[in-house]
Amino acid sequence: MTTVDTPLVAPARRATARRVRAAGISGPLFVSGYVVLLLAFGVLPTLYAVYLAFTNVRGQFTGLNQFVRVLQDYRFWPAFGNILVYLVFWLLLIVILTVGVAVVLRSRMPAPLSAALRFLYYIPGALAGVASVLVWLFMLDPSVSPVGWLLKSLGLNTFAEVLAPGQLSLIFALIAFWTGAGGWIVVMYGALNNIPQEVLEAARMDGAGPWRLALHIQIPMIRKWIVYMVILAFAAGTQLFVEPQLLQTASLGRVSPTWSPNQLAYSYAFQHGDFNGAAAISLVLLVIGLLGAGLLVTRSGLFKVDEQ
Amino acid sequence: MRRVLGVTVVTVILLVLLAFFVLPALWLVLAPTKTAGQLAGESPLSFGSLANIGLAWQHLTSFEDGVLFVWLRNSAVYAVGALIVTLVTSIPAGYALALTRFRGRKLLLTVTLIVMIMPSAALVLPVFLELNLVHLIGTAWSIILPFSFYPFGVYLVYIYFATSLPRELLSAARLDGASEWQIFTRIALPLATPVVGLVAFFSFVGNWNNFFLPYLVLPSSDAFPIQVGLNQLLSSTPSFNPVAGAGLNITSPELALAIIVAVLPVLVLFLFSQRTLVSGMLAGATKE
Numbered sequence A: 001m002t003t004v005d006t007p008l009v010a011p012a013r014r015a016t017a018r019r020v021r022a023a024g025i026s027g028p029l030f031v032s033g034y035v036v037l038l039l040a041f042g043v044l045p046t047l048y049a050v051y052l053a054f055t056n057v058r059g060q061f062t063g064l065n066q067f068v069r070v071l072q073d074y075r076f077w078p079a080f081g082n083i084l085v086y087l088v089f090w091l092l093l094i095v096i097l098t099v100g101v102a103v104v105l106r107s108r109m110p111a112p113l114s115a116a117l118r119f120l121y122y123i124p125g126a127l128a129g130v131a132s133v134l135v136w137l138f139m140l141d142p143s144v145s146p147v148g149w150l151l152k153s154l155g156l157n158t159f160a161e162v163l164a165p166g167q168l169s170l171i172f173a174l175i176a177f178w179t180g181a182g183g184w185i186v187v188m189y190g191a192l193n194n195i196p197q198e199v200l201e202a203a204r205m206d207g208a209g210p211w212r213l214a215l216h217i218q219i220p221m222i223r224k225w226i227v228y229m230v231i232l233a234f235a236a237g238t239q240l241f242v243e244p245q246l247l248q249t250a251s252l253g254r255v256s257p258t259w260s261p262n263q264l265a266y267s268y269a270f271q272h273g274d275f276n277g278a279a280a281i282s283l284v285l286l287v288i289g290l291l292g293a294g295l296l297v298t299r300s301g302l303f304k305v306d307e308q
Numbered sequence B: 001m002r003r004v005l006g007v008t009v010v011t012v013i014l015l016v017l018l019a020f021f022v023l024p025a026l027w028l029v030l031a032p033t034k035t036a037g038q039l040a041g042e043s044p045l046s047f048g049s050l051a052n053i054g055l056a057w058q059h060l061t062s063f064e065d066g067v068l069f070v071w072l073r074n075s076a077v078y079a080v081g082a083l084i085v086t087l088v089t090s091i092p093a094g095y096a097l098a099l100t101r102f103r104g105r106k107l108l109l110t111v112t113l114i115v116m117i118m119p120s121a122a123l124v125l126p127v128f129l130e131l132n133l134v135h136l137i138g139t140a141w142s143i144i145l146p147f148s149f150y151p152f153g154v155y156l157v158y159i160y161f162a163t164s165l166p167r168e169l170l171s172a173a174r175l176d177g178a179s180e181w182q183i184f185t186r187i188a189l190p191l192a193t194p195v196v197g198l199v200a201f202f203s204f205v206g207n208w209n210n211f212f213l214p215y216l217v218l219p220s221s222d223a224f225p226i227q228v229g230l231n232q233l234l235s236s237t238p239s240f241n242p243v244a245g246a247g248l249n250i251t252s253p254e255l256a257l258a259i260i261v262a263v264l265p266v267l268v269l270f271l272f273s274q275r276t277l278v279s280g281m282l283a284g285a286t287k288e
Helices: A014-021 A026-053 A065-072 A076-107 A110-128 A130-139 A148-153 A163-194 A197-205 A210-221 A223-238 A243-249 A262-269 A277-301 B002-033 B036-041 B050-062 B067-099 B105-116 B120-133 B141-148 B152-162 B167-175 B178-192 B193-209 B212-215 B228-233 B250-280
Strands: none
Touching: A026 A277, A026 B067, A026 B105, A026 B120, A026 B141, A026 B152, A026 B178, A065 A076, A065 A277, A076 A110, A076 A148, A076 A163, A076 A210, A076 A223, A076 A262, A076 B002, A110 A163, A110 B002, A110 B250, A130 A163, A130 A243, A130 B002, A130 B228, A130 B250, A163 A223, A163 A243, A163 B002, A197 A210, A210 A223, A223 A277, A223 B120, A243 A262, A243 B228, A262 A277, A262 B120, A277 B120, B002 B050, B002 B250, B036 B250, B050 B067, B050 B250, B067 B105, B067 B141, B067 B152, B067 B178, B067 B193, B067 B228, B067 B250, B105 B152, B120 B141, B120 B212, B141 B193, B141 B212, B152 B193, B167 B178, B178 B193, B193 B228, B193 B250, B212 B228
C-alpha cells in the first residue's frame, strides 16, 4: 500500500535556481535531524554488518571465511530455496491479480460497484503482521476453518497435514497476498485513472477490444507502478520472518525454526551467540535484495534523481 | 458467445477473490461470540452469543493480571513517540531536499532512495547489535529511535514539495523579507497537510504492526508491544501449545478477541481517514 509518484520534476529556470541557492545554511539545518537518524539506523548498521561479516569473534579479519562457513551450513540452501519458491508464488500472484483486477474494476464496471469492491478487497490491509498470521492459523486448521470442506476435499484433514513442508511457501504467499493485495489494487486503479481518456478513445476507434486495450495500452502505461510494486514486494519478501516464526510456534515444532534465511540468521545470533555468522547471512540477503531492486530500477528507468 | 464466457470467467474470479478477502475477516469478528467447543463444532460462520464475548474478554484481561493493557499502552508509546520524531525530522528534510540546494543534496537523495527499497527487517540484526553496543537494549528508546528512521516519509514529502509547491511563491515570500523558517512554517507546512497526514498514517501503522525489532530488543513482557504480546498469547493457547497453556483459560475465542483488540486502533484510523488516504495516496495520479 505504500506508493509514490516517480520524481519527474520539471527543471526550474536557472534564475529561480540561483535564488533558491541563496537560502544558504537552512538546507543543511533542515535535513540534519533526518541525517542523524539515517546515519544511526541506515548507514552505520550496514557498515557494522559488513565489519562483522568479515571478522571473527576476536575482531580479526577473516576474509570470506564467515560466508564460506554459513554457505556450508546444511540449513543455508534449504532456507534460500524456500524463500525463492515463496517469492515466485507471491510475485506471480500479486502482479497478475492486482493488475488484472484493477483493469476490470476500472474499465468494465459501474463506478459504485467498483468502489465497493475496492474497499472490501482492502479490509485485510488493516490486519498486517502478527494479526494476519494468527487469523490464517485458524483458516488453515480444517477443524475450525470456514473453508475446512475445501481443505478436506484436497485431502488435508488435520492442521499438521496442511503445514506439510512442501506447502509452506504457498501458504506464506497467500497470507502476504491477503494483507497486501488490496492496497496495490487501489494504487493500480489510480494509475489507470491517470491514462488520458483520448488515448483510450483513439484505440477504441481503431477497433481494439477490451483485451487488446488492456494488454497494449493500459498495462504498458502503468508499467512504472508495476515495477515499483515488484521491487518493494521482492525486497520485503526476501526478509520473511514473522510468518514462519509464528507458524513454527503454533505447529509445535513441525515447521522448521530455520525455514527462512532471516530465521536462520536469528538462530545464529540468539541460539549460538554467533553474530559474525548472522551478519554474513544478513549481508547475503541484503545484497540479493539490492541487486534485484537495482536490476529492476536500471532496466525500467524508475527513480531518476532529478537533474537540475 | 465468447464475450459471455469472458464475462462469466471474470465475474467468478472477482467473487472468489471477494470471498478470499472477506471470509477470514468475517470469521474473526464472529469467533469471540462462541466458545472453543462451538468454534470447532458449529458452522464456522454462525453467531454464538454476546455473553460469550464478555466471558472471553474476562479471560483475556485477567491473563497475567491484565498485561494486555500494558501491551497496548506500550504499543501506543512506541508508535506515537516514533511518529513524533519521524514528523519532526522527515518533513523539514523533504522540504529542504525539494526546495533548497546544498552540498551533498544529491548524495542524500540517492542514499534515501536506496535505503527506501531496503526493507527495515534487513537491518534489524545489525541495529540490535548497535543498540547493544550503546547499552540501550530493553529501553523504550531502543524501539522509538529505530522506528523514527523513515526514509519513505522523507521521500513522500520531497515528491510533494518538488511537484506541487510553486517556487514563485517562495521567491515572493523571500522578497517580502520572510526568513527560511517563517517560509517553512507559514507557507509550506499549511500547504502540506495532506502529505503530513499520509506520512503520519503510514508511519503509525508500520510502527504499530512491527514485530521483529521489539521481539529482539525487549526482554520482559512488561515492555512488549501488543504484537509481541500476541505471540506470547499464542504460546499460551492450549490448542497450539498443550504444555504451556494448561489452566490459563486462553483458548481460540480469547485469541481471536485479542487479534481484534490489537488491530482496532489501525482499523479505526483507517476508516476515519479512508477518503483522505485514497485521494492522498493517488495525489498526482488522479489529476486528469
